[in-house]
Amino acid sequence: MTVNVGEYVWAVDFGAMANQPLSNVYHMYQIPQIANYTYQSSSQSSPLLVTDNPANNVINLYYKRDKSQVTINYLDSDSGESISPSKNVDVNVGDYVWIISFANKSTKQFKMGIYWCVAPPITGYSFDHGTPIKVKENPEENVVNLYYNADPLPAKYTFNYEYAKDTPDQSEALPPSQIVEKGDSVSSKLPYGYSISEVIDENGKVYSSPTEALEKQSGSNPKTFRIIVSANKSSLKLTVHEPNGEIKIEDFSGLYGATYQFPIEKNLIFNGKIYHAIITITKRDWRMDTSISLAQSPDEIASLLKDNILVGKYDSSVISIDVSYKEEGIVPIPPSDGGDNSSSSTQSSEKTADKTDNEKNNEDKIVSSTTTPPPASKEKESSVEKKKEVEQAHSENKVIPKKEIKVPLAPPTPSFSTAEKVIASPSVTSEINQEAHILKMRIAGAAGLATGTVSAYGILRALKMMIQHFGKLGKF
Structure with a gap:
């Protein structure tokens, strides 16, 4: 405004001028209305005296931007129904509301605007579109609709557990079926001693684990998988x-739950001594990888060994069975006199007494050079042959030649001097044949009980003692 120096200027709102004094006011300025703004105040609350300095001739009028409420709706693109609660915001009147989505970055979304409305993510939906508006004073006209498309339902995957066909023990209950989505984890809490060997889908495709099976799936079609559970291998x-x-030392292996059987002698006799088995079992756990040693007591060993068979189960990662033998005593030896041997010897002597003199003479002349008795069958054959020879000699009145006494090639050291000799005269031998035979049989029986053999030198020594006893011969 151009005003004379010394005059007054007053900016006024004619609508609010009631009771205002107008003295000395030469110029009044009507405070204007500005769209989308509301007048607030003036820097000059009283009329301004114009001076010759233009810098002092200033009146400031202050306005505030008008705001209006904007309603933002979140709607399903197909049905138009609300999928999330609406939101109200205050926006300057006359500004534009522009919608952007960080999930769908388009260059059109970044046009210049006043108010930026970000489309938030909503579970199960994807942002589709929204239209910008210019904010008006009437809030009912300020409505922004954001449209979302429903996401397709995620595929459902079913996992069923089953034992492998060759699993020995299938008594443990496996986990129940699980229905999961891609990205979920399959909890496989298996019984002790078992693990997942493979996962097979409906088409026979094999995966190493449920995690791998889920990662390689795509689409929304549901699928069913078989989780094969196998027993761990034990050594x-x-x-x-x-x-x-x-x-x-022997190495074996088997699946968890299988039974092993090993022939183990509970008691052994070696070199005349009795030995009892001592069993120590050491096991290493699959999960903890620790070893436990079990020293078996006699009662526990008796329960493990059934009919000299060690029975157990493969129930650990590594099993070590150590069997040793502890000496418990000496095998008892039966007494040398009496018993069945004496009676059998007596019976044999009585049978010998019934034989003919010629048979006795022939038997007395025969001294075996072997250190072990021949088999029973050979004794029978020899006896039959002797009997035939005697009968033939009686029938033909022939004299049977005397048989020589054969000395063993490697005789045992005799208890008497080698210079002493025993000469058994046929006549003397004939007189004491019965007693000598009985004594000889008893000596042989006792010797057989102790050693199982008859020594020719033992028989000669017995004959010498008999001859001396009866006084038929002097000292040779």
């Missing part, structure tokens, strides 16, 4: 320490 080492010092 077993059997070590047997024989009483003779020999060590036998």
Whole structure:
């Protein structure tokens, strides 16, 4: 405005001028209305005296931007129904509301605007579109609709557990069926001693684990998988320490739950001594990878060994069975006199007494050079042959030649001097034949009980003692 110096200027709102004094006011300025703004105040609350300095001739009028409420709706693109609660915001009147989505970055979304409305993510939906508006004073006209498309339902995958066909023990209950979506985890809490060997889908495709099976699926079609559960493999080492010092080691393997059976002698006799088995079992756990040693007591060993068969189950990662033998005593020896041997010897002597003199003479002349008795069959054949020879000699009145006494090639050292000799005269031998035969049989029986053999030197020594006893011969 151009105003004379010394005059007054007053900016006024004619609508609010009631009771205002107008003295000395030469110029009044009507405060204007500005669209989308509301007048607030003036820097000059009283009339301004114009001076010759233009810098002092200033009146400031202050306005505030008008705002209006904007309603934002979140709707399904197909049905138009609300999928999330609406939101109200205050926006300057006359500004534009522009919609952007960080999930769908398009260059058109970044046009210049006043108010940026970000389309939020909603579970199960994807943002489709929205239209910008210019904010008006009437809130009912300020409505922004954001449209979303429903996401397709995620595929459902079913996992069923089953034992492998060759699993020995299938008594443990497996986990129930699980229905999961892609990205979920399959919880496979299996019984001890078992693990997943493979996963097979409906088309026979094999996966190494449920996680791999899920990662390789696509689309929304549901699928069913078979989780094959197998028994873990267990190894077993059997070590047997024989009483003779020999060590036998064998390696075995089996699936968890399978039964093993090994022939183990509970009691052994070696070199006249009795030995009892001592069994120590060491096991290594699959999960903890720790070893436990079980030293079996006699009662536990008796329960493990059934009919000299060690029975157990493959129930650990590694099993070590150590069998040793502990000396418990000496095998008892039966008494040398009496008993069945004496009676059999007596019976044999009585049978000998019934034989003919010629048979006795022939038997007395025969001294075996062997250190072990021949088999029973050979004794029978020899006796039959002798009998035939005697009968033939009686019938033909022939004299049977005397048989020579044969000395063993490697005789045992005799208890009497080698210078002493025993000469058995036929006549003397004939007189004491019966007693000598009985004594000889008893000596042989006792010797057989002790050693199982008859020594020719033992028989000669017995004959010498008999001859001396009866006083028929002097000292040779």
